[in-house]
Amino acid sequence: MNILFIEDDTIETMKLLRTVSKLGSKHNITEAKNGEEAINILKSDADLPDIILLDLNMPKMSGIEFLQILKNDDVMKYLPTIVLTTSENRADLLECYKIGIAGYVLKPLKFEDYENKIRKVLEYWETNEVVKA
Numbered sequence: 001m002n003i004l005f006i007e008d009d010t011i012e013t014m015k016l017l018r019t020v021s022k023l024g025s026k027h028n029i030t031e032a033k034n035g036e037e038a039i040n041i042l043k044s045d046a047d048l049p050d051i052i053l054l055d056l057n058m059p060k061m062s063g064i065e066f067l068q069i070l071k072n073d074d075v076m077k078y079l080p081t082i083v084l085t086t087s088e089n090r091a092d093l094l095e096c097y098k099i100g101i102a103g104y105v106l107k108p109l110k111f112e113d114y115e116n117k118i119r120k121v122l123e124y125w126e127t128n129e130v131v132k133a
Contacts, residue, residue, distance in 0.1 A: 001126060002028045004049040006038045006066065007084075008058045015111065016053070019118045027122065035061030039069060042076055051102075051125050052081040056092055064092070067099045080128075082121060 007013050013031060020027055030049065032038035035058060042048065052070075056063035063083060071077045080102035085092075093104055105121060108114050 001050040001122070002030070002047060004030050004032060004038060004041065004052045006032045006035065006052065006058070006063070007055045008033050009055070012055070012107070015114060016118065019115045020122070022115065023119055023122065025122060034058045035063065035066030035069070038066060042070075042079075048076070048079060050080075052079055053084045053121075054081055054101075056083060056085040056087050056096075064095055064099070067096060067101065071100045080125065082125075084121075 005016055020029065030041060032041055054063050054066065067081065070081065082103040082105060083096050083101055084105050084107060086107050088106060096104055105117055108117065
């Protein structure tokens with residue numbers, strides 16, 4: 001799978017890359033440090049990702065602002081976007097689902113729990129049929 005990972009925290013990026021490597025998955029991960037960078041990647045000539053893993057709390061453009069732009073685009077609106085965040089704010093959760101996310105995953109503190117959640121997310125999307133506009 002081609003995955004766009006939008007995260008400004010270097011440690012979180014290292015955690016995801018380590019987890020994917022440990023799982024032995026052959027996923028292609030493109031990294032963006034914020035929503036603006038991610039929009040530029042998505043609008044470039046590169047192939048669109050199969051899924052997007054999105055943090056909510058980022059500089060320049062929040063995850064929710066990114067989602068609003070993404071879901072208002074005729075091509076990109078079909079990209080399954082999974083929020084991967086520490087935010088337990090119910091208002092964030094409801095707003096994200098209202099905009100049209102495919103999932104909302106809380107980042108656990110323990111690395112073992114993080115690995116289990118990421119493994120389950122990736123296994124699900126590996127078997128799911130995704131729509132390309």
